[in-house]
Structure formats: structure tokens, C-alpha cells
Amino acid sequence: MAEQTEMVPVFIMGKRYDVPASLTIMKAMEWAGYTLIRGVGCRGGFCGACATVYRIKDDPKLYFGLACQTVVRPDMYLGQIPFFPAKRAPYDIKAIKAEPATIFMTYPETLRCLGCGTCTKACPQELDVKGYMAAAMRGDIEKVANMSFDCIMCGLCAARCPAEEPQYNIAIMCRRLYGRYLAPRSEHLEKRVQELHEHKYDEELKALKALDMAGLKALYKERVIEK
Ligand code: SF4
Ligand code: SF4
Ligand code: FES
Numbered sequence: 169m170a171e172q173t174e175m176v177p178v179f180i181m182g183k184r185y186d187v188p189a190s191l192t193i194m195k196a197m198e199w200a201g202y203t204l205i206r207g208v209g210c211r212g213g214f215c216g217a218c219a220t221v222y223r224i225k226d227d228p229k230l231y232f233g234l235a236c237q238t239v240v241r242p243d244m245y246l247g248q249i250p251f252f253p254a255k256r257a258p259y260d261i262k263a264i265k266a267e268p269a270t271i272f273m274t275y276p277e278t279l280r281c282l283g284c285g286t287c288t289k290a291c292p293q294e295l296d297v298k299g300y301m302a303a304a305m306r307g308d309i310e311k312v313a314n315m316s317f318d319c320i321m322c323g324l325c326a327a328r329c330p331a332e333e334p335q336y337n338i339a340i341m342c343r344r345l346y347g348r349y350l351a352p353r354s355e356h357l358e359k360r361v362q363e364l365h366e367h368k369y370d371e372e373l374k375a376l377k378a379l380d381m382a383g384l385k386a387l388y389k390e391r392v393i394e395k
Contacts, residue, residue, distance in 0.1 A: 173188045173189075173190075174188070174189040174190075175187060175188060175189065176188075176189045176240055176241065176242040176243075176244075177242060177243060178193075178196055178240050178241075178242075178243075178244045178245075178246060179243075179244065179245045179246065180196075180197055180200055180202065180246050181246075182245075185199075185200040187199050187200060187240060189239075189240065189242075190239065191239070191240055192235065192236055192237060192238060192239055192240070193218075193220055193222075193233070193235040193236075193238050193239075193240055193244075193246060194208060194211065194218060194235040194236045196240045197235070197246075206250040206251070207219075207235070207248045207249075207250030208235075208236070210236070211236045212236065213234055213236060213237045213320070214320055215320060216234075216319075216320035216321040216322030216323070217250060217322075218234050218235035218236050218248070218250070218322075219232070219234065219235075219248070219249045219250070219252070219292070219322040219323055219324045219327070220232070220233055220234065220235040220238065220246060220247065220248050220249065221246075221247050221248075221249060221324075221327075222244050222245055222246045222247065223244075223245045224241060224242075224243055224244055224245070225243035225245070226243075232289075232290045232291075232292055232324050232328075233292050234292045234320075234322065235248065237292070249323065249324065249327055251323070252323040252324075252326055252327040254323060254326040254332075254334035254336070254337060255275070255277070255332075255334040255337065256334065256337045257274045257275055257337070257341075259274055259341065261344050261345070261348055264345070265349070266309055266345040266346065266348070266349035266350050267307070267309075268306075268307020268308075268309070269307075270309075270341075270345065271304055271307055271309070271312075271338065271341070271342070272307070274341060275304075275334065275337070275338045275341070277331070277332065277333060277334070278301070278304050278305055278333070278338055279305055280331045280332075280333065281298075281301045281302070281304075281305060281331055281333055282330060282331050283298060283301075283302065284298070284330060285298045286328045286329060286330065287301070287325035287326075287328060287329055287333070287335055288325075289328075290324040290325050290327070290328045291324060291325055292320075292322060292324060293318050293319060293320060293322075295315065295316060295318060295319060296315060297316075297325045297335050299315055300312045300315035300316045300335070300339055301333065301335055301338070303315060304338050304339075304342065309342045309345050309346055309350065310346055310350055312338070312339055312342035312343075312346075313339075313342045313343040313345070313346035313347075313350075314346075315339075316336070316339035316340075316342070316343065317343070319336050319339055319340070321336050321340070322336075323336065
């Protein structure tokens, strides 16, 4: 006899649905008949479009997750936040400098952070959001860039912040500043790009493209590996 699929009750927009226990929140919503147009993107945990908050019956805690990554739990009450309003300041990356004043001029609210840590608890990427905000308050652009590197811009931190901070927008500005002005330059890479502009490899690429699979495999085996 075929094994029975275990079903669990979840509540979507307040309505109960019994869904297979193995589904993610996103698949459960689709299984229940919803067609997702907003609040869905990559389905792989990268785009941040499917930020979701939920409660579990009789549990006072508020939970956060990505709908495409979080598996359903019994008695889950779901609420999706495909968009949460947060300030996004206009700036021209070519016209601003990688210095602390840029953070404070572009996002003066940075200094309003209370250090409560609610943002860190909300982050589905498990980033130390409070920590990178503290670095932003010190004007440490490099640290903000490094600490926020895995941010997927889902907005859950901003949705929970009592000081109305747009944490992820402050962080992406710092990553842009770091990438453009502070990150060490790779001489090798710049040299290679220059060579490409000078068409140095055109002939070699043409010859490669003309090879069949056997020829490519032979070439791969013969390749010289630099020590
Ligand atoms: S939730 Fe807001 S106020 Fe609290 S630590 Fe995070 S950024 Fe600061
Ligand atoms: S820092 Fe904020 S926007 Fe970025 S992944 Fe974490 S909760 Fe989402
Ligand atoms: S759909 Fe992209 S993170 Fe979930």
C-alpha cells in the first residue's frame, strides 16, 4: 500500500489549509491554490522577494523566514511581506566619497539606531544587522560592506525596526562605496582586461571555438598548471 503523505494544517490569509508536511511555505501556498505574482522571485533563497513572518498557534514568538526556504510547520499562521516601505536615498556613486560623512549625510537616521537587536533576530540570512549598523554609526564603510555581504535585501530588518532604519539600503551603499573606492585593486585583472581590449586573445579564442569535443578534452588534459 502506498505510504500516506503526512499533512499539516497551515493558515494562509486566515484560512486553514491542510498541506503536505514536506512543502516550503511557497509551495504550500501554491498547493493551496494561490498564484504567486508578487513575493516570489528566484525560489532559491537569493533574491529576498519572499520575506515572510509567521506565528505558531499558542506561541508568543514572531518568526521570520524566506517562503522559498522555510518548510511548513503545523499551525503556522502566515503573513507575507513582499514589499516593506524603507527609505532609499538618491545618490550618484561617482560623485560621493568613501568617508564616514557620506553615510551620515545620505542616511542621517543611521545615528538613530537604538542598538535593540530586533533586526538581527529578524534576518533570515542570520546577519549581525545590529552589528553592521553599529559599524555604520562609527562610519566604518569597509566593516559594513563585509558584515552585510550576504544581505539579500528582503527588508525584514527594516520591517521590525523601532527607529525606522533602512538598514539594507545603508548597507548596499557601503558595499558600493567599498567596491568602487576602497577594495584593493587586482593588477593581474586590470592587465588582463587591458589585453582583452587590445584583442590579444582573439586568435586563440577563434582556434578554441573551432575545436570539437575531443579536441577540447585533449587540450584540457594537456593544460599547463601553474605552481
Ligand atoms: S532594529 Fe533598528 S534600532 Fe534596533 S538595532 Fe536594528 S537598526 Fe538599530
Ligand atoms: S540584513 Fe535585512 S534586508 Fe538584508 S537579508 Fe537581513 S533582514 Fe533581509
Ligand atoms: S523567492 Fe527569491 S529568496 Fe525566496
